[in-house]
Amino acid sequence: MSVACSPSGRCGRPCLGAAVAVLGVAAIAAAGFVGWSDPLSAGPSAGAPAVSPSAVGKRTETVLSSQVPWRTDLTAALAESARSGEPVLVDFAAAWCPPCQLLEEKTWPAPAVRAVFADGVIPVNLDLDDAAAQAASETYDVAYLPTLLLLDSEGEEVARTGYIDAAGLVEFFDEHKAAATAPGR
Numbered sequence: 001m002s003v004a005c006s007p008s009g010r011c012g013r014p015c016l017g018a019a020v021a022v023l024g025v026a027a028i029a030a031a032g033f034v035g036w037s038d039p040l041s042a043g044p045s046a047g048a049p050a051v052s053p054s055a056v057g058k059r060t061e062t063v064l065s066s067q068v069p070w071r072t073d074l075t076a077a078l079a080e081s082a083r084s085g086e087p088v089l090v091d092f093a094a095a096w097c098p099p100c101q102l103l104e105e106k107t108w109p110a111p112a113v114r115a116v117f118a119d120g121v122i123p124v125n126l127d128l129d130d131a132a133a134q135a136a137s138e139t140y141d142v143a144y145l146p147t148l149l150l151l152d153s154e155g156e157e158v159a160r161t162g163y164i165d166a167a168g169l170v171e172f173f174d175e176h177k178a179a180a181t182a183p184g185r
Contacts, residue, residue: 068108068117070125074136077124081153086120087180088151089173092137094128097145099163110166116173120181121150148172152180 071077074090081088093100107113117123126133128145136142140149140157150159150172159176161168 067114068123070123072125072127074124074126074132077122078151078153078155081122081151081155084120084122085153085181086122087153087158087177088122088124088155089117090124090126090136090140090149090151092126092128092133092140092142092145092147092149094145096129100146103146103163107164107166107169112170113166116170121173121177150176150180152182 070091071080074088077088077090080086091100091103093103095101126136128134128137128142137147140147142149144162146163148161148164148169149157152158158180159172161172164172
């Protein structure tokens with residue numbers, strides 16, 4: 001079973017309620033395992049960065065905990081890609097999505113992943129609570145979160161994946177980067 005969130009909350013399958021219940025229990029268990037605390041508690045858990053109330057639900061460059069040089073404007077990133085020839089990795093995510101938070105906490109900070117970005121991939125983080133990000137998600141037919149898209153310099157999708165750990169993401173880039181940078185693709 002893949003790890004994903006549906007922005008619409010519907011999948012059209014009769015067992016959705018049971019699946020949501022099972023995933024909820026699994027998410028609570030996983031939250032304890034990775035050190036998440038009660039989100040209703042008075043303060044952050046030990047070692048967790050404090051986030052101001054005005055930042056809740058907004059994923060900006062200052063809120064993202066990793067050292068990835070995120071862009072938040074897909075149009076500007078595609079223009080940068082057209083000039084440089086570098087592919088674009090778009091992370092469609094949301095603050096309310098637990099697998100998206102795992103990406104932020106476990107995958108993006110990994111040195112091997114940061115090295116991939118330093119080697120010529122333009123990272124874009126789009127928060128689906130934003131109207132522009134929702135429009136982009138419709139353009140690229142994003143059904144679940146997280147969705148990661150590798151785009152060429154013309155904005156054409158080369159590859160797509162969901163939640164992925166650091167080693168898997170490096171492998172994803174190794175497998176698809178040449179196709180994303182091929183001239184006249």
